[in-house]
Amino acid sequence: MHDFKSFRPDVFRATPAVLFASLCDACGAKCFPPRESCPHCGSGADPRTVELGTTGRIYSVTTVRQAPPDLPTPYLLAYVDLPDDGVRILSRIEGFDEAPAIGTPVALVASDIDRTGTDELKFAFRPAPQVGKDA
Amino acid sequence: MRDVFIAGAGMHPFGKHGPDIKLESMGSHAARAAMRSCGLSGRDCEALYAGHVFGGPVAGQRIGAQIGLSGKPISNHENYCSSGATALREAWIAIGAGMFDIVLVIGVEKMTDRIKGGVRPDPDDIDAAEGFIFGAGHALSAVRYMADYGATRADIAAVAVKNHAHSVHNPYAQYQKPISLEDVLGARAIADPLGLLDCSPISDGAAALVVASAAGLRKLDITSAPRLRACALVSGTVQRGLGDVNDEDVSRRAGQTAFEMSGLGPDEIDMVEMHDCFTIAEIVRLEGLGFLPKGEGGRLTSEGHTSIGGPLPVNPSGGLLSRGHPVGATGAAQICEAFWQLTEQAGKRQVEGARSALAYCKGGSVSGTDGASVTTIVLTR
Numbered sequence: 189m190h191d192f193k194s195f196r197p198d199v200f201r202a203t204p205a206v207l208f209a210s211l212c213d214a215c216g217a218k219c220f221p222p223r224e225s226c227p228h229c230g231s232g233a234d235p236r237t238v239e240l241g242t243t244g245r246i247y248s249v250t251t252v253r254q255a256p257p258d259l260p261t262p263y264l265l266a267y268v269d270l271p272d273d274g275v276r277i278l279s280r281i282e283g284f285d286e287a288p289a290i291g292t293p294v295a296l297v298a299s300d301i302d303r304t305g306t307d308e309l310k311f312a313f314r315p316a317p318q319v320g321k322d323a
Numbered sequence: 324m325r326d327v328f329i330a331g332a333g334m335h336p337f338g339k340h341g342p343d344i345k346l347e348s349m350g351s352h353a354a355r356a357a358m359r360s361c362g363l364s365g366r367d368c369e370a371l372y373a374g375h376v377f378g379g380p381v382a383g384q385r386i387g388a389q390i391g392l393s394g395k396p397i398s399n400h401e402n403y404c405s406s407g408a409t410a411l412r413e414a415w416i417a418i419g420a421g422m423f424d425i426v427l428v429i430g431v432e433k434m435t436d437r438i439k440g441g442v443r444p445d446p447d448d449i450d451a452a453e454g455f456i457f458g459a460g461h462a463l464s465a466v467r468y469m470a471d472y473g474a475t476r477a478d479i480a481a482v483a484v485k486n487h488a489h490s491v492h493n494p495y496a497q498y499q500k501p502i503s504l505e506d507v508l509g510a511r512a513i514a515d516p517l518g519l520l521d522c523s524p525i526s527d528g529a530a531a532l533v534v535a536s537a538a539g540l541r542k543l544d545i546t547s548a549p550r551l552r553a554c555a556l557v558s559g560t561v562q563r564g565l566g567d568v569n570d571e572d573v574s575r576r577a578g579q580t581a582f583e584m585s586g587l588g589p590d591e592i593d594m595v596e597m598h599d600c601f602t603i604a605e606i607v608r609l610e611g612l613g614f615l616p617k618g619e620g621g622r623l624t625s626e627g628h629t630s631i632g633g634p635l636p637v638n639p640s641g642g643l644l645s646r647g648h649p650v651g652a653t654g655a656a657q658i659c660e661a662f663w664q665l666t667e668q669a670g671k672r673q674v675e676g677a678r679s680a681l682a683y684c685k686g687g688s689v690s691g692t693d694g695a696s697v698t699t700i701v702l703t704r
Contacts, residue, residue, distance in 0.1 A: 199449055217563055221449055221690055227561035248470075248568065250462035252454065253512045256440035265459045265514075267568065274564045278450050278690065287515065290470055302454065310452060 195301050195308040198222065202298040202309040206242060209275060210235035220275045242296040243316050244270040244277070249287045259302055268294055268313050283314035293317070324419035328540055328548040329702065330533040331361030332659040337497045337528035337647030339435045344527060346378050346433040350386035353529035353652075354429050358390075361533050361543050365391020368533075369423040374400045374410030374430040375651035377437055386429060401651070403687030404600065405556075406430065407530065408654025408698035412554035414534045424539035430655030431529040438525050441513075442650070450690040458522055460688065461601035462514035467568050468603060469516075471618070476516055478621025480507035482602040483520050483644050485630050490641020492671035495656075497526055497647030507602075521602040526647035530656035549665045552585035553701040559694035571611025573694045577683070578612040581699035587679060589613045592701070594664060594674045595635065596657035596682040599642040605629075608683060609637065612699075636674045639664065650686075654698060657682035661702045679703045 194202040199221045201208070210222035213236070215229035226235050249266035252259075264281035281288070282299060295316035298309040333356025335349040350373070358368070371392050373383025383397045400410040407430025414426045441456040448455075468474055484504055490496035502520060510518035533543075540548055557580060559573045582588050589612065599605035606620035614635060615623055623629065629637035640646045640660040643653055661680035663669045680702045687695030 195452055196449055219561055219563075219691060223561065228563055247565070248463040248467040250459055250466060251512075251515045252456065252459045252462075253514060254440060254458070255454070255456055256443065259440075259454055259456075263454055265454055265463070267463055269565050271565070276562065276565055278453060278455060280453050290466075301452070 192298070193308050194298070195310045200311045205296045205298045205311065207240045207277065207296065207311060208237050209240050209273065211238045218273055218275055220277060240275060241270050241272045244268040244294055244313065246288055246290055246292045246294060247276060248290065249281060251287050266313070280310065280312040282312045325421060325536050327415050327418045327551045328535050328537070329551065329658060329662045330425070330535040330540060330543055330545055330548050331357045331363065332662040333357030333360055333531050334495045334656060334659055335529040336495045337526045337649055337652070337656070339525070340527040342436055346382060346431055347385045347389060349433070349527060349529040350429050350431040351389040353431070353531040354386065354390050354427055357427065357531035357533050361545060363425060363533050363543060367542065368392060368395065368425055368427050370396040370417070370426040372398055372400060372410040372414045372426065372428045374406035374408070374428070374654060375432055376401055376403055376406055377432060377434060378651065382431065383429070386431070392427070402696035402698070404598065404648070404650045405654055405684040405686035405696040405698045406651040407656065408682065408684045408700060409556065409696065411532060411534065411655060411658060411700065412556055412698060415551050415554045418534060418536050424536045424542065426534050428532045428534055428655055429529060430652040432649030432651040433527050434525045434649055435527050444688055448690050450688065457688070458517060458601065459514040461603050462517045464569055464607060465516055465603040468607065471567065471569070474618065474621040476508065477504060478625050479602050479606065480504055480521065481621065481625040482599060482605045483507045485624060486599060486638045486642040487645040489631055489639050489672055490645040493641050493646060496641045496645055497524060498641065498645045517601060517603070523600045523643035523648035526649040528647060528649040528652045528656070530652050530659045532655055532658055532662070549662055549702050549704055551700065552587065552703055553581040553699070555580035555584060555699045557697050559689060559692035561692050569607045571607050571693070573697050574608050574611030574683070575613070577697040577699040581681070581701050585701040587701060591679060592681045593677040593679050594639060595637045596640060596660050596680065597637050597642060598684045599638060599644050600648060602644065604685070605637065605642065608685065612683065631672060631674060639669065639672045639674050654682070654684045657684065658700060658702065665702060665704050
């Protein structure tokens with residue numbers, strides 16, 4: 189049985205899919221990708237690793253139609269905002285026929301990386317059902 | 324810090340040159356043109372600062388050996404698209420500190436034999452692994468800019484029309500023919516909404532500057548030369564929270580540093596050589612520097628505000644979009660243009676009465692930050 193591997197275990201766990209951030213207890217800053225020293229307060233205390241929420245909304249999105257030869261096109265790239273964490277993620281978007289509208293809810297998944305000859309998984313976001321405030 | 328001047332400038336034309344035109348020969352050509360322009364011999368040149376990204380180890384020394392500089396102090400400088408400007412900044416610091424009186428700066432790049440389909444960050448940057456290429460990043464910026472400010476696709480495309488019109492009169496430019504708005508809107512799609520003509524091309528080329536102290540000018544028998552008032556360098560900061568992706572805090576900080584260093588404000592700058600790697604970039608960076616109000620840059624471009632003859636000419640050379648963008652060479656080429664403009668040698672693209680110029684480069688990106696390197700240089704008569 190394949191053991192599907194995250195392409196960057198320091199940033200992303202594939203099963204179940206979750207992104208890691210660094211949280212500075214001195215100033216509350218949450219950073220993705222994680223940083224070894226807090227870039228905001230310079231307190232000298234090392235940030236600790238936390239898991240980010242797995243649902244967010246599209247902040248901006250584009251369909252990439254020309255890229256270097258190792259990236260098959262077209263593909264979708266977006267900034268995804270995680271409002272509960274106050275963190276913005278640059279991510280591949282999948283599962284849409286065309287670029288979704290700004291504000292579309294999306295959920296984190298693991299996805300095959302573009303490079304052939306490897307079982308590594310990258311992170312991506314797919315369509316998510318609308319989640320109300322009381323859900 | 325001593326006063327530092329630009330004594331001479333020279334370029335190898337930017338373009339897609341065949342495999343027989345090597346990086347070393349372009350660098351040598353630009354350097355010799357700059358040296359000839361002010362009568363500098365290899366013997367009297369004390370050091371060489373070379374800016375490039377993809378030239379491989381010791382590219383500067385390979386050029387130095389061609390032009391009579393072997394044995395001299397030679398260093399290589401990389402800050403992605405700000406490499407040429409970073410090399411100039413290092414020369415400025417050294418001359419200002421009294422270490423040298425006359426040095427050469429060369430920005431050079433050979434891309435057409437090694438870069439295909441678009442430039443992107445280092446593979447170890449997680450954005451690159453997700454499929455980020457710089458064109459896509461600027462497309463994300465354009466999508467948001469239009470949504471937030473009501474700017475039209477045509478307003479963004481106007482930057483390309485303007486810059487191609489400017490470089491009709493630039494013999495070193497990769498493109499020297501005008502293009503229409505319809506050409507830009509109908510061009511091959513790269514990353515929606517940007518098309519091929521919204522993007523600077525893959526280019527080869529070189530640009531060189533002779534940089535000197537007052538004593539160096541006297542040695543060259545030059546009585547007056549444009550003075551470097553500021554060479555600012557900042558890095559992007561790790562972003563926090565969910566702000567405006569087009570806020571351009573990094574540009575604001577770079578501009579602030581350059582304005583404070585030079586004692587000049589945006590209102591006192593007569594022309595700008597701006598880093599228009601993509602059309603939208605010229606707009607948001609001019610806004611970030613404080614030259615144009617936020618959200619108005621596209622409309623103002625359409626109205627001619629930043630055309631030669633307008634209130635603030637931007638990219639009279641044609642910019643990266645039309646002069647071309649051999650990445651390590653661009654920062655030096657911007658100062659070549661500023662030098663020619665301030666010494667009234669710009670021919671049919673002359674900005675009348677230009678007494679001050681600002682040149683801005685932004686190079687590279689780091690995941691989670693608002694950019695890698697930004698240089699902002701101010702040159703005055």
